[in-house]
Amino acid sequence: MKEVLPVFNSAVSIDCVLFGFDGGELKILLIERNEEPFKDWWALPGNLVGVNESLDQSALRILHELTGLSDIYMEQYYTFGEVNRHPQGRVITVAYYAMLRLGGDKALKPLTSYAKRAQWINVKDLPKLGFDHQHIFDKGLEKIKRRIKHLPIAFELLPEKFTLTQVQHVYELILGKKLDKRNFRKKILSFGVLKELDEKQKGVSFRAATLYKFDKRKYAKLFGKAISF
């Protein structure tokens, strides 16, 4: 316990909604909690903001501690501050989202005992989440639905080289509806941020698709150009 000015009576936390794409499915990263409250429940990776950290820094640290992941670009999207959202006191939480490519390589390893484990879980099959995390997730999904129409973020979910069909799948999963193949390709290519490679998909039965790469330099020029399906 320590003495503080009476206004310093609340805590601020960060919660992260990380989207990943793997095996044709949209997933999010959850942790299994190892502490009260909600011990043994699944929850979004999150924790308290440190006194000497900005919110952005804090988000990176917390994610790293709970999952082992680093160098993720996360973006703040909303702050949740209902009075009783945390059972142990007033905790206001700032929510971040990110999209990232899942390679089989990166193992998820919590660095603290605060989480038992971290795992990618299909969004179609979410368990019951602790706190108000289902609500925070729902808002995050809404956010990226709007966001993906302004293009870029879908590529962050894909491996470095990908096929157009994979891109379309990501869009369909996030938007929750089927898109027309020809129109999709026309549109996505018209943004001019994809580089066609001289290379084909490997290890697939049936005809291999051409691989593409995301061109960051060209992407930087886009601003507010919208995509509408």
Added chain:
Amino acid sequence: MKEVLPVFNSAVSIDCVLFGFDGGELKILLIERNEEPFKDWWALPGNLVGVNESLDQSALRILHELTGLSDIYMEQYYTFGEVNRHPQGRVITVAYYAMLRLGGDKALKPLTSYAKRAQWINVKDLPKLGFDHQHIFDKGLEKIKRRIKHLPIAFELLPEKFTLTQVQHVYELILGKKLDKRNFRKKILSFGVLKELDEKQKGVSFRAATLYKFDKRKYAKLFGKAISF
């Protein structure tokens, strides 16, 4: 002083960016502070979140206390959490914006001694603001620029009855550029949320324009329809 868990070591505040339109100018509501830090400086209306208030409730209370205004629809847009943004400790602030119609009627009267006065100030002529409030304002302006293209909020700035030229002025002020009159009218009317009245502007020299009214019922149907100039 009181004893708390060591994690309760930060404070959360609200800051409000209120836009108004008056005399053909875009204005925001500022207070002149009557307390340290930044005593005698202009700042956004803002204060600490109470322990038993949600963020939204808190925003309404704070605005009311500092300006006398009530029944304002405000929307949260970003949370600012740089470590040293407040000179007296760690204070994370949740920013809200709103747009509202200025009638000469509503007097601004702070209900606490925390502010000396509240005043509408032309955004073209902003004084130096305390804290990081210039930054918070800049982000708020960016936000409504994006927002106004999805239509509705501009009408909240106007009186109940208005002319199309007034609407266009609001758009031009917010977007910071001139728009074509014919295209603007075609577009704004195509949304179908304006009702033409059987009434003309009064008290103007030169030809009086037709007055319009905003139709809330029709507006509720719009969803994600974008406006692009």
Added chain:
DNA sequence: AATATAAGGTGTATTAATTACACTAAGTAA
């Protein structure tokens, strides 16, 4: 080798939205 399978890849016509652009009409004031 032939065949079946499954995904890859492509084009056009229709409709809707956006942009660019300039004059006449109406009311007020002198």
Added chain:
DNA sequence: TTACTTAGTGTAATTAATACACCTTATATT
């Protein structure tokens, strides 16, 4: 009556969005 000022209007050209179906190609199977 005239001068002034803002209101109000339409069309053509361009660009973007949508709807829609077939052939191609690589692999796997017989």
